[in-house]
Amino acid sequence: MNVALITGASSGIGLEAALEIDHRFTSLDEVWIIGRNEEKLRILSKRLRHNNRIIIMDLTDSDDMDAFEGVLKELKPNIRMLFQSAGEGLHQRFDEMNRAEAKNMLRLNCEALTNMTSICLPYMKAGSRIIQIASSAAYVHIPSFGLYSATKAFVLSFTKSLRKELKKRKIYVTAVCPGPVDTPFFEKSERYTNGVIPLKKLIMNSPRNVAIKAICDAGFKRKVSYDTPLIAILSFFAKWFM
Template sequence: MRKIPCFMINEFALITGASKGIGKSMASQLAGAGYHLLLVARSEDELQQLAAQIQDKYNNKVFYLQADLSTETAPLEVAEWARQHTDKLSVLINNAGYGLWGDFEQLDLNAQMNMLALNINTVLSLTHHLLPLLKQQKQSYILNLSSTAAYQAVPTLALYAASKSFILSYSRALRYELKNTAVSVSCLCPGPTDTGFANRAGLDALADLAKKFNMSPENVASIGIKGMFNKKAEIIPGFLNRLSAFGAQYLNKSLIERITAGLYNR
């Protein structure tokens, strides 16, 4: 397996949702590999703290931007901000996203549309704006964050699972379109991860169960980055997660939906 490159002089990585969880771990690990960083998230205080920690430890260049990426104008603003800081962008990690738990009919429609805007529209728009810059590099990488939920319909997480399925399909298609360019596209599909996702989604009832199966964000980030640099199309961290994704593809869909509905309706 190819190791993470080291001492990448003047190359930058842009990470969305970088202030916590998997994004934060990826930022630290890429800094350790020698990348300068462009970090984007909603919390300016957390970004400022992370930037200071990385600069103190690795002496890398770290720029950060506080932004609500779910807004229509945010991706273009982020892309223009990135271009102001570097023309050596070689890694784009689309990590920002979240889920909402509950029946589609009962959840607030505006909240669901905001989630879709972040999980889908932001990824598409930011990637489209930055692809010309990524294609100028000798070698560059895009890593999109999906989920094992992408492999099946999930009642009570209907739109979240659908958005992650979209990202997985889109990533594979874009990967093929760019196969003769300098840009490699990968999709990371983690299972339960200790990132606070369940609490934000409203899945407090599954907190105890999640603790039994959660992977650490540091572990997921490491597997994702290595898979990205090895130019893997799909990256599923953890044997049980790979097994569940395989089963979801080949088992009866109605059976899978009944199982997931029973799990998430606790």
């Protein structure tokens, strides 16, 4: 059974990725959509043309992760694409951060993504794709955004080395580094600020564009996917000068 698996499918980039994967890859037998919000996943499920499976799980919960591993062991799918979009941000100074909130972000953005990759890899064969959503924030060192940026630098670094490790198995790995994207992400990340700054609003991309570009870049076996040329240029300069 050929499947594509999308985390963070209930919202934003993950939701758009699920729709695009469903539309584009006719050879898939099933699309698996993962998140905590059952209602949103049910609405998405009805929009998909492929047979699909809703997997309700909290990626930071080790019992949920174990149960998911059990599902894979039982069904033994051929995972053709793993699109990892689940993640959250926190725009706040580190010395003012609630430790539990900081820990949760680290667990979701880094640990859960790593565990998911590890659990899925035994079910991937030559030609499969892993797409991990990092961020252009991985390149910058901005006050009040440091911990989030560090989680995304982790994703970027891990993804790049994983790509090299999996080259022999012909499993292709792409890190996605978008700039600001117009999703509910900011409702959570900006909960301790006065909202998104106007400059960010000005250059915000749509989640659909980001998802499509990421899937195309993974198709071309690209190492990193930038959503726009501007973000590619800004990331390049940030890498060297920030």
